[in-house]
Amino acid sequence: MPQPEPPTPGPAAPPTPADAQRAVEQRHLDAMLAVLDADTTRLAAEAATLQRDATADLREERLALVTRRRAALAAAEHGLCFGRIDAADGVALHVGRIGLSDDAGEPLLLDWRADAARPFYAATPATSLGLRRRRHLTTDGRAVVRVSDEVLTGDPTADDVVGDGPLLAAMTAGRTGRMREVVATLQSEQDAIVRSPHRGVTVVEGGPGTGKTVVALHRAAYVLAMFDQARTDGVLVLGPGPRFLDYISQVLPSLGENDVVLSTTTMLLAEALGVTDPARASDDLRRRLGDARVAGMLERAVRGHQAPGGTLTVTIAGDRITLTETEIAEARATAQATGLAHHPAREVFVELVTDALTDEVQERARVFLARMDEDMEVLAGRFDIEKAVAADLARLGFEADEGGVAGHKAALAELDPEALRESLAHDPVIDAAVEGLWPRLTAADVVAEVLGRRRRRWTDAHLPLLDEAAALLDGPGGRTFGHVVVDEAQELTPMQWRAVLRRCPGRSMTIVGDLAQAGPATGAPTWDAALGDVARRAQVHTLTVCYRTTTQVLAAAEPLLAEIAPHQPRSRAIRTGPAVRRITTPPPVANPAPLPVVEPVETTPPPVADPVPTTPAAASGGFDRLNHRVVRDFVAAEVAAGGLVGVVAADDDAAILEAALEGSGADRVVPVSQVRGLEWDAVVVVDPDGIRTARAGGERDLYVALTRPTTRLVVVSTGSTTGG
C-alpha cells in the first residue's frame, strides 16, 4: 500500500508577543547568570586561598563572609530572577534572590530585600508607586519559561503579556510535604510586614493559611540582611514541634540563609540546661507550670535563701567574732539592692561580711594596742611583758618577731586590712558560715522546693522553670540572638515566653500566631494577655486573606470558629474548590470478616481498597469506635484522586491508625496535637467528635485539623461512640 507523503514543514509560526518577551528576558537572565558564575568561581578561588595561607584573624572573618556569599549564590541559581518592574518613565529593574552588578557596577539584579525592590511587592493599580508594569518571570533551571505581566498604569501595549498571575499557580501547586519560599509572590500586605523597619516586637495574627509562617520566615531572611544586630548576633526561629521544623526547614536555605537557628522552645531549653530527652508533660501540668505566677514563686524561693535572719559567728585567730542580726540584715539589703542574681549577689554579701569582720578585727587590734600601752605602764617590771604580748599577738594570728614589744606594736599598727580582707574572703571557715545564711543553690533545688518534691525525670513543662531558676541564680546566660521569630506563638505559656525573652535582650522579635488555634495549655484571649509586657511595645498586624485553602473549607470550619472566637476577624479565601465530604461510618464489628458493607451517608462511596492489615489494637480485641477498614478505604480514594494526603486523628488514635493505614499511600497520620502549621492537598479528619472530646480545648484542635487542606477535606465520623 502506498505510504502517504509526509507533510512538508510549513513556514515556522511567527513568534507570539509572549515568545518575544521570553526571549528578551532570557537575554537578561543569561547576563545575570554569567555574573553569578564568575562570582562563584572567584569566591571559590578566594576561599581556597584563605584556607591555605591568610593570617588567623582576618582569615576567619573573611572566610565567614565568603562562605556566606557562596551559599547565597548557590541558593540563588534557581529562580535567580523572578520579577521586573518598569517605571512609567521607562526605567526597568529586575528583582531576584540576590543583588548582582555588571563589570561597570551597573545593577543587573536587585535583591528582593532592597528598598528599590519594594514597588515590585507593594504597587497596585490604585497605588502604582510610579510603575507602569509589574512582570513575573517563571524559570526552569536557567531557562525563562513564562512571562506574565500586570499593567498598573495605562493600557496594555504589544510588549505586555497579560495573563494569570503566578500567585494562583503557587496556591494551587501540589504540596510536597515541605513548605516553599514564596519570595516571587509575596503579597503587598505580607511584604509590608516582612520589610517593616520596626526593630521592636512585631506581632502578626491571622486565621489559618493567611501566610503567617510565610511572613515570619521571609522576615527572618529580611532582618538578617538588613538589621545589624540580627546579622551579628544571629536569628532564632522557634516553632511548635519537630514535625513543623522539618516542614519549614527548606524555606530559609532556599532564600540563601543557612545560619538561622531553627528550634522548638523545648529543644532550645533542654540544650541550654543540659537536660536530655525530657518527658512530655500532660496538658494539665503544662498549663499549671506555665502560669506566670510560678515565676514569682521561684523568685520568692530564691530570696528566701538570702540571709532571711540570724547572726554570723566565726573564730578568727582564736577570737570568736559575731556579726549581729542588724549587721547581717544591712549586708543582705545592700547585696539584694544590686539587683544581681543569687550567686553574684552572694559574692557581694561575702564581701560585705568580710568587710565587717575585717573592721571588727581592726577594732579589736586597736583596743588591744590601747590596752597594751596601759598594761605596760601598770605591769612594767612585774612580769614578762614580752611573753604576754607575744601570746596575745599569736592569738590574733601574728608571728612573734625579733622586735620585742615595740616591734609587735608596730606590726599591729601596720595591720594590712586589705590582706586580711582578702584572706577572710577565701577562708573556708567563713565560706561555711556564709553558706548557712546565703547558700549556693542549683536550679533543680529551687524548682523542687517550689513544687514540693524532687523529680527523677524532668518534663518539657519543667524546663522553663529550670531556666527561670537558673537565671535567678546566675543571671541570664547562654546564647542570645539579635532577632527571634516565634511561630505558632499562641502555643507558648507565659513561663516559656519569659525563657524566650531572656534570649532576646534587644526585644527585636517577630511573633506570629492565631489565638483561635491555641492548644489547651495556653488559650489566652488576647495578645496582651498572652505576651504580657512584651505586647505593650508591639506593632500588631492582622492578615485576612487565606492563601492555603478554599472557601468551602473555611465555611466548614466556620461554626467552630464562631464558637471559639466569635469576634475574631474572618479571613477570606480567594479560591474555591470541591465540596467538603462528610462521611459517617458504621462502627467496627467484633469479627472483621466478612468485610462489612460500607454505607457512607455520601452518595458515591469510594472504592473498597485492599484487605486491611490487622492492627495491634484490632488484634487485641480492645478496639474502639473507629472502623479502620472504612477509614482506609476513604484514604485510599483520596490518594487515588491525587496530591499529598494527610490524615489527622485524636492523639490516642493516631498510632493505631498509622498501622492501619500502612501502605495506603497517605503522606502521614498526624496526631492532632502536632498538626499546627502543617498542610496537605487533601486532608482526612478522622472522628471529629473524638478529637473534640479527647482533651480540654478539643474544639480548637478540631478547628486546626479542618483547616489543613489546600483543596480537599474529608471528615470521617464514626456511627457509634462505644467501644467495639
Ligand SMILES: Nc1ncnc2c1ncn2[C@@H]1O[C@H](COP(=O)(O)OP(=O)(O)OP(=O)(O)O)[C@@H](O)[C@H]1O
Ligand atoms: N504570597 C503567597 N504566595 C504563594 N503562596 C502563599 C503566599 N502566602 C501564603 N502562601 C501559602 O499559603 C499556605 C499557608 O501559608 P502559611 O502556612 O504561612 O499560613 P499560616 O497563616 O501560618 O497558617 P496556620 O495558621 O494554619 O499555620 C502555604 O502553603 C503558603 O506557601
